[in-house]
Amino acid sequence: MPMPQMPPAHPFDDDKLREECGVFGVVGVQDAANFVALGLHALQHRGQEAGGIVSHDPAEGFNSVRRFGYVRDNFTSQDVMATVPGPLAIGHVRYSTAGSKGQTAIRDVQPFFGEFAMGGAAIAHNGNITNANALRRELIERGSIFQSSSDSECIIHLMARSMGRSIPDRMEEALRKVEGAFSVVAMTRTKLIGVRDPLGVRPLVLGKIGDGYALSSETCALDIIGAEFIREIKPGEMVVINDEGVQSHFPFRPQPSKFCIFEHVYFSRPDSILGGRSVYETREAIGRELAKENPVDADLVCPVPDSGTPAAIGYSLESGIPYAMGIIRNQYMGRTFIEPTEQIRNMGVRLKLNVNRALIEGKRVILVDDSVVRGTTSRKIKEMILDAGAKEVHFRIASPPTAWPCFYGVDTPDRDKLLAASMSEEQMAEHLAVDSLKFISLDGLYRAVGQFQGRDKACPQYCDACFSGEYPVTPSDMIDRGFEMKPAAE
Structure with missing residues (x-):
């Protein structure tokens, strides 16, 4: 029987940072795998390449199902779903951040x-192990036989x-040897087990459903199964859940929290809760800060859908400039389409986004987006807006x-592929051929997420390495491959 093939990545979505992965688990409910499937559906934005579920049934033991797509x-x-019975199950949706990217095997x-010796166990991991190569070499030398290319198998x-x-x-004991x-x-x-690294870089939350419990990357997945959100798992915390309830302890040396600030900006769904605050409200606050820092005289504020929408609303509310859906997203595009010939590839953004010409024509337009990575999509969207008759x-x-x-x-391009790594703000504006280009400041972003004094450079509460170059955990594997860290004095 031929190996099932992973659906090809959408050929026109190559200018966004890729979400990491999503994890979900349920214990103490009948047909737990069905709840896990629903939870994974709510976490689909965190990984679209593949998914898997493992369950345990007292009569049938462990069972698993893994699929691409x-x-x-x-x-x-x-x-x-009948192949994964039982009252306990975990699941994972994947976007490859380590291993054979673009060549994912089942x-x-x-x-x-x-x-x-004491029985079976299954794990689902969201994040990235920065010393995985060193660990793998050591384990192989000692006789371990790896079945995958994933860092998580370590x-x-x-x-x-x-x-x-x-x-x-x-x-x-295993996780004490892991970095990242x-x-x-x-x-x-x-037992259902949940663990966060000592810095709390990636999210994990606890919920209650009936007499059982759920663990999830985000609260939006608890909502879909009707679970009550209890709390976030704390950085460095391990929870072990069984019939007797939730047992919690902290097996790692305490360290200052470094939660990924980009979860607030883009990765998490806007209907999730992070740090006791709605992601939607935070993104609206980001838009308000952006308007305060970077005003411009214009006629319309338009989001680049869908991730720019809450920030665009905030920008509009703060600036008083009308908000409008100047760009409409084709919701039925999906991941697969016709084989992209060069002619079709050049039409790529138009297949996914279309300009609302009646609103745009003759207007000075502010486009609000969550980020600029390579800049390729930003340039195409700008051309579409001008083609529709925008003045600015x-x-x-x-x-x-x-x-x-x-x-x-997070699957970030190499540094030489990042526009901001080699260009100033002014140079990027010239490269994209727009009338102006402005980013929120790092202090402004910190104010928007609730750190009202801005970024404390001595001890920021978040990991902002993608912006600052200040990595809370040394990426030892990448340094071994030649990656150059930011000089300490820079």
Whole structure:
């Protein structure tokens, strides 16, 4: 039987930072895998390449299903879901940030499973292990046989070599050897386990559903299954959930929190809650700060859909300039389309976005977007706006310039592919051929997310390495490959 092929990435969505992954788990409910499938559907924005579910049933043991493509195409069939029975299940949606990018094999699809002396365990990991290459080399030299190209598999092998007396103990020991970012949802025959790295870079939340519990990357996935949001798992915390309830402890050395600030800007869904605050409200506040810092005389504020919408609304409210849907997104584009010939590729953005000419013609337009990465899509959108008869085009960006790659679970281009790494704001505006281009400042972004005094350079509360080049965890694997860190005095 031929190996199923991963659906090709959308050929016109190559100018955004790619979300990391999404993890979800449920314990104490009948047919837990069905709840996990719903949760993964709500987390689809965090990974569209592939998904997997592992469940445990007291009568049938562990079962798993892994597929390429969307959750809706793979985990809605009764025949498929009947293969993962039981009251305990975890799942994962994937966008490859480590391993064979663009050549994903089914063996790379999580959750990963391991059989230990005290029973089986499965893990699903969101984040990126920055010392994975060194760990892999060491493990292979000691006899480990890897089945995937994923950095996450290192955790299973480290657990196998641990002498811990229980699976949670082995997981603790394994994760102490891991550097980088990890939010892990794991399971044994009777327990659901959640762990965040000591810096809390990636999100993880706890919910209650009936007599059971759920762990999720975001609160929006709790909403879809009717679970009550209890709280965020704290940085460096491990929770072990079974019939007796939730047990919590902190196995790692305490460190200052460095939550990924880009979760507020783009990655998380606007209907999720982060740090006790609505993501939508935060993005609207970002737009207000952007308007205060970078006003311009114009007729309309238009979002680049969909991620720029809340910030555009905030910009409009603060500036008093009318908000308008000047660009309409084709909601039915999907990931697959006709084979993109050069002619079709040149039409790419128009296949996904169309300008509302009646609103745009003769107007001075402010376009609000979440970020500029390579700048290719921004330039095409500008051309569309001008073709529709706009008098002026001004870009306002709801994040600081992305000048550094992320090594903590986000698929960022190499630094030489990032426009802001080699150009000033003025040079970028000239390169994109727009009337003006302005980004929110790093201090403005911190004010918008609730740190009202701006960024404390001595100890910022977030990881902002993609903007500042200040990495909270040294990316040792990438340095070994030749990556040059920002000079300390710069």
